[in-house]
Amino acid sequence: MYLPLVAGVDGSEPSLRAVDWAADEAALHGVSLLVLYGALWERYEGSALARELGKPFARVEAEDILRAAAERARRRRPDLLVTTETVPDEAEHGLVCAGRNASMIVVGNRGRSGVADRLLGSVSRTVAAASDCPVVVLRGNHDDRAVxxxxxxxxxxxxxxxxxxxxxxxxxxxxxxxxxxxxxxxxxxxxxxxxxxxxxxxxxxxxxxxxxxxxxxxxxxxxxxxxxxxxxxxxxxxxxxxxxxxxxxxxxxxxxxxxxxxxxxxxxxxxxxxxxxxxxxxx
The missing domain is CATH 3.40.50.12370 (Rossmann fold)
Structure with a gap:
């Protein structure tokens, strides 16, 4: 059984470009693509409060981001199997955990909190340091292509x-x-x-x-x-x-x-x- 390739997204442009790159790489290796979003809404608000108030904004945001990222990957690689997952944790921890059963992780060099393209974000730095599988950090002008x-x-x-x-x-x-x-x-x-x-x-x-x-x-x-x-x-x-x-x-x-x-x-x-x-x- 081939392990999936994991792409971390947060809605930022670098992370969506990472989805493009990850889709190419997954197709190249003949594996599926898992698009992952790390969110803490479940941990902080709890399931009981969520039921009382309806879906919190954070969850709506996560679902929208994942849907857009998955559609982007499918348009790019129509034959690619794409799945999505929201984990109730920090993005870096969720990605490191996912990497235990992944062939590769792809992340942008910075996320929504990034201030300049030349700087390395905390998520990409942490995942690259701790993952059990290879981690691709998308630096430079890669034209959104892995090939x-x-x-x-x-x-x-x-x-x-x-x-x-x-x-x-x-x-x-x-x-x-x-x-x-x-x-x-x-x-x-x-x-x-x-x-x-x-x-x-x-x-x-x-x-x-x-x-x-x-x-x-x-x-x-x-x-x-x-x-x-x-x-x-x-x-x-x-x-x-x-x-x-x-x-x-x-x-x-x-x-x-x-x-x-x-x-x-x-x-x-x-x-x-x-x-x-x-x-x-x-x-």
Whole structure:
């Protein structure tokens, strides 16, 4: 049985654009789409009070938002199975719970409380940090499409535990029929100088060679049906990867399975010029 893809909505334009992207992605993977809205009206007002006063405004609003989002997804992908759900909880908690039985979660980078497109909303940040499944945060100008992007390229940042993130990136590249660029950032530590006895005057070259070897080792068993490009780049990964995102349709990064975003993931989510997928390590 294939797990559904989940899209979080709150009625904001970024969240409705996320529904477009999620519909494409669900169709691409051959799974259903669950559109989810987090609302607290049941918790605060209670079912007895709701019966006395009729449906509260918050519930009417939730139903309207979900109906509009579902219709939007069905118009975009007529053959896609679309369901909706309202959860009586904060949006971030509802999405994280839904992610336990989902193939992927798609959210906008900010919601109705957002003040600027460059800022990352609390919901997207929390879900990306805590979800058990990959989370797509829609950064940049993605033209509301998960496929047929302008650049025709996926970039993956190679960290210290690459298995989960690489497998995800391979799958996405294969489905989209685009090449995959794997980036390994490297740095020459500030305390290393040409006077170091082990470096014989060429510290930068040695660190770059080490990064290239790590890249080759990680890609030793890369699928033969995918065009994989290798790239090493000098600098901290939190700067290298956002810079590389300007030439990609999708950026894939990893996240350690402890419920927190590291410095690299945090920086990429704030600065990427394209949608970002945060893939948790396999436990």
């Amino acid at each position: 047929a992007g302008r650049h025709g390229r996926i970039i993956v940042g190679l960290g210290d535990a690459p298995t989960s993130v690489l497998q995800f990136a391979f799958t996405e590249a294969r489905l989209r029929r685009v090449p995959l660029t794997v980036v390994r950032a490297w740095r020459c530590p500030a305390h290393e100088t040409v006077d170091h006895p082990l470096l014989t005057g060429e510290p930068a070259r040695l660190y770059e060679e080490r990064a290239a070897k790590e890249l080759e080792a990680a890609l030793e068993y890369a699928p033969s049906d995918i065009a994989v490009r290798r790239r090493t780049a000098e600098g901290p990964a939190r700067s290298v990867l956002p810079a590389a995102s300007s030439g990609a349709d999708l950026m894939v990064i990893g996240r350690r399975a402890h419920g927190r975003l590291g410095r690299v993931a945090h920086s990429v989510l704030h600065r990427s010029a394209c949608p970002v997928v945060v893939v948790p390590e396999q436990r």
